[in-house]
Amino acid sequence: MTYCVALKLNAGLVFASDSRTNAGVDQIACFKKMRSFVNADDRVIVILSSGNLSITQNAINLLEQHGRHAERRNIWNAETMFDVAQLLGESLREVRKHDSVFLAQSNVDSGANFIVGGQIKGEDMRLFMVYAEGNFIEAGEETPFFQIGETKYGKPIIDRVITPETPLSDAVKCVLVSFDSTMRSNLSVGLPIDLACYTASSLQLGFQQHITQDDPYFSQISRRWSDGLKGVFASLPNPEWLTDIDINSDSSE
C-alpha cells in the first residue's frame, strides 16, 4: 500500500510519500514514490505515485526519456503545469496500453495514480491529480490538497487544519500527523517518509527530508500528538444522559 499527500498553500507546496513498498531508485532524485524534475530558476516539478509499481515507474521513466528530445513538447520545455499533467497522463496511457492486457491475463491490476505539482516560470504554482485513465483534475481554493493510496485514515486531521493560509511549517507538521494516523491504522503504510517542500515563486526545490524510524522529530511529533489527543479526550465531559448508575458501573471496573 501507499500513502501520498500534497498540499497547495499560499506559502508553497508540500509533498510527502511513504515508502513501504520498494519503488526502486531512479537517477533524477533520491525518493522512492516521489520524483522531482528541477531546472532551477525555470521549473520545479514533483510527482508522487501510487498503484502498480511497474506502471508508475515506466510512466515516469517515459516522461523523463521524452524529456531528452528537445524537438518535442516535454517536461523540460512545457510552458505550463497543465501541459505537464497532460504529458504525465499521456505517458501513463502509453504504458498501460502497452502492458495492461498482459497484466490482466494474470489478474494484476494496472491501475496507477499520480499527484503532480510545482511551478514553471511565468505562471503560479499548480497542483494536479492524474487518474488511472490519464485524465486529471487541479486543486483549487476549496480543495487545497490531494491524497492517493490509503487516504482515509489521515484525512480528518488535514480536513481540520489545512487552509490555503496555513504556513509551511504547520503544513509539514500536519502532514506528519496525517502519516502517523495512517501508519497506526494500516500497517502496510510505513516509514521512511519522503518529504519535500517548495516555497512559492522560489523556483528552487526547498528542503527535502527522508524520515526514517530513527528520526527524533517524527518520534517526538508522534508521541506528543498521541499524548495530546489522550489529554483532550480525557478532558471531554461525560454525557449527562449517562446515569449515575452507568457511571458507577464504569468506575467499579
Place this chain on the structure above:
Amino acid sequence: MTYCVALKLNAGLVFASDSRTNAGVDQIACFKKMRSFVNADDRVIVILSSGNLSITQNAINLLEQHGRHAERRNIWNAETMFDVAQLLGESLREVRKHDSVFLAQSNVDSGANFIVGGQIKGEDMRLFMVYAEGNFIEAGEETPFFQIGETKYGKPIIDRVITPETPLSDAVKCVLVSFDSTMRSNLSVGLPIDLACYTASSLQLGFQQHITQDDPYFSQISRRWSDGLKGVFASLPNPEWLTDIDINSDSSE
C-alpha cells in the same frame, strides 16, 4: 453510506449507528440501522447493519419472524450468541439467495454486513461481525471492536483510545468523536446517531440515545474536540530541519 461501530469492553458493550439513509422503522425498536431483541433477565441482542437496505431489513425481519416459531431454533431460544450470529448469517444467505440474482440484473449490489452483540444468560457477552457471505468472526481481546460501512475516518481515535479496560463513559465519548471525524470527512454519514449501551451481566439494555442535530452534548463534544486538536497541533514543535529561511518565508505570508 453508513457508519456503525460496536465495542466490547470489560464493562459492557457500546453500539452506535448513523442514520443518513432511511432504513425504515420497525416494530421492535426505534432505531434505524440498529435493532435490538431484548428479553430482560434472559438475553439482550443488538444488531447493526450496513449495505443494501432491502437485504439488511429483510434478513433481520426474517430473523424476527423465525423467532415466532418456538419449535425451531430462533433468536429467542438460541443458547449462545454464537448461535445467534449463525442464525443471522443464515437469514442473510436466505434473503440474498432469494433476491441477489434480480438485483444483479440491475447492477445493484446485494452486499450487506452486520455487527451483532449482546449476552444470553449462561454465557459472557459476545460480539460478532457477519460478512456479506453469511460467515462471521468474533471480537477478542486484541480487537475489542468492529466497524462496518465507512469505517476508516473514525478508526484512528478508536485505535488510540479503546482497550478492553476502557470504562463505558469513555467508550461512549470515543464513539461520538469517531462519528464526528467520520461525518466531517464523509458527508454521506450523518446525524442522527443511534447509541445503545449494555452493562456487563445486566441482561437489560442500558441507556439508548437518539442524537440529533440539536443535541447539546454532541455539539459540545464536537466543538471541544476540534478546539482541543487544534490546541495540541499548535503546541507541536517545528521541525529543526526547517531552516530559518523556510520559517521566515512562512511568517511573511
